[in-house]
Amino acid sequence: MNPIDELKEVAQEVSICTRCELYHSRKNAVPGEGPASAKIMFIGEGPGFHENEMGRPFVGAAGKFLEELLATINLKRSEVFITNVVKCRPPGNRDPLPDELSACSSYLERQIQAINPRVIVTLGRFSMARFLPNVRISDVHGQSFQIRGRLVVPMFHPAAALHQASLKPAVERDFSRLPELIAKATEAPEIKDAAVEEKKEPKQLSLF
Numbered sequence: 001m002n003p004i005d006e007l008k009e010v011a012q013e014v015s016i017c018t019r020c021e022l023y024h025s026r027k028n029a030v031p032g033e034g035p036a037s038a039k040i041m042f043i044g045e046g047p048g049f050h051e052n053e054m055g056r057p058f059v060g061a062a063g064k065f066l067e068e069l070l071a072t073i074n075l076k077r078s079e080v081f082i083t084n085v086v087k088c089r090p091p092g093n094r095d096p097l098p099d100e101l102s103a104c105s106s107y108l109e110r111q112i113q114a115i116n117p118r119v120i121v122t123l124g125r126f127s128m129a130r131f132l133p134n135v136r137i138s139d140v141h142g143q144s145f146q147i148r149g150r151l152v153v154p155m156f157h158p159a160a161a162l163h164q165a166s167l168k169p170a171v172e173r174d175f176s177r178l179p180e181l182i183a184k185a186t187e188a189p190e191i192k193d194a195a196v197e198e199k200k201e202p203k204q205l206s207l208f
């Protein structure tokens with residue numbers, strides 16, 4: 001299946017998914033959005049109130065801040081793919097539970113394989129843990145890691161920076177490094193079959 005059709009198929013399946021309890025409390029599932037050809041993918045935690053209302057990721061205050069951050073590095077929201085580790089809103093914006101993360105995992109995996117991004121930016125602890133388990137975000141934010149042929153850059157969630165002003169300079173600094181990292185990742189040979197590589201090398205991890 002071509003990447004555009006695969007992303008549509010994932011979105012369709014997510015819209016009627018009942019694999020975990022979060023389907024009970026959703027108004028709209030939020031599969032994610034952006035071009036199938038995106039070189040960079042942002043992965044957040046889960047939909048919040050506004051996202052649940054609109055069925056789109058990062059549309060509240062955190063989304064506005066994310067768009068401002070993208071503008072500082074001359075990127076438009078329409079040029080990147082934005083999604084979350086869980087596609088339905090956890091009640092009251094609580095943290096997603098392990099069984100919810102596990103149930104939703106294959107949708108994100110299919111999106112990654114369809115888009116085949118050169119750079120993945122994780123926003124917050126839960127998306128970071130998918131690629132970098134057993135690390136603290138305060139220790140590794142803004143660093144880049146070569147994981148299964150992609151550059152993974154963990155960052156604080158924009159919402160965390162809005163709630164805790166002391167994190168904002170770190171988020172802005174981490175974002176300012178992205179163009180250099182994207183350029184490096186784009187120079188590297190393209191991944192031909194990410195699905196196969198990810199199955200073969202599930203544990204590989206090294207500092208970029």
Ligand code: SF4
Binds near residue numbers: 020023029088
């Ligand atoms: S969070 Fe994911 S697994 Fe759970 S119901 Fe929504 S789409 Fe399905």
